[in-house]
Amino acid sequence: MAQLTATAPTVNPESEPKREQPRNSIAEWAVTILLLLFGTTTLVQAFVIPTGSMEDTLLIGDHLLVDKLAYAPSGPVSKYLLPYEEPKHGDIIVFRYPVDISQTFVKRVIGVPGDHLKMIERAVYRNGVRLNEPYVYHKFPYDPARDNMPGEPSPFAEGLQAQLQKDMLENHVVNGEIVVPPNCYFAMGDNRDNSLDSRYWGFVPRDNIIGKPLIIYWSYRASTEDLAGNSVGSLVSHFVDLGEHFFTRTRWNRTFRVIRGFPDSQLGDQPLPLKAGSPNP
Secondary structure (H helix, E strand, C coil): CCCCCCCCCCCCCCCHHHHHHHHHHHHHHHHHHHHHHHHHHHHEEEEECCCCCCCCCCCCCEEEEEECCCCCCCCCCHHHCCCCCCCCCCCEEEEECCCCCCCEEEEEEEECCCCEEEEECCEEEECCEECCCCCCECCCCCCHHHHCECCCCCCCCCHHHHHHHHHHHHHCEECCEEECCCCEEEEECCECCCCCCHHHHCCEEHHHEEEEEEEEEEEECCCHHHHHCCCHHHHHHHHHHHHHHHHHHECHHHCCEECCCCCHHHHCCCCCCCCCCCCCC
């Protein structure tokens, strides 16, 4: 029987690197691409702010990197290795809109499971304490239907939004306060006068939360129509605008700005005096 014997091949020193270099380059690029794909889908993900509901904390045209591991469910081993946590008061969260999970929203956590919430003349009370909220902006005149809660269902809500709001108002209000159920969160926009938030569609399920914003890696002045439009025309228009105004409309002072929440320890929540004529908290 013929027997094969391993022998050392004759190598031309000049030609060997030329044969190996393309293979090594392809392997390195393949690994790099896999790591990037893994990182952008599992670790962090890029999002853009298309509306003004979080002004002036986040502006239309802010491009964010979102940490998808921050609130990830911890496993038996990974919980000791990675800093998983639950959303806290004051955190800014990115989540799938409960009415339409194909849409992604960014809001601030105001209530966690078990909290009792109400709003009187724009002031939010949590568990009997009026919150000091330095991040909130009011840009429109006072409106009792909007600036007090719980209140009457929104006349503009329809479909699933109306159902979720009705469920919250009928089944999760105790003594004039909204009670956040288990595994849910109450989220509101910092631009309180122009924010489609938990006041109008109820709670954010824990499973809908994607992560927390880390940094604004780029900010560009653009319209909601340009950023949210899905048509070919809007995309072409946006790219033309970028080519013409990239340097002048980029908000350089917001580039690489770190995004931080406002935990209770920073807010210093404490009972504050009520305005004359206001009901008791």
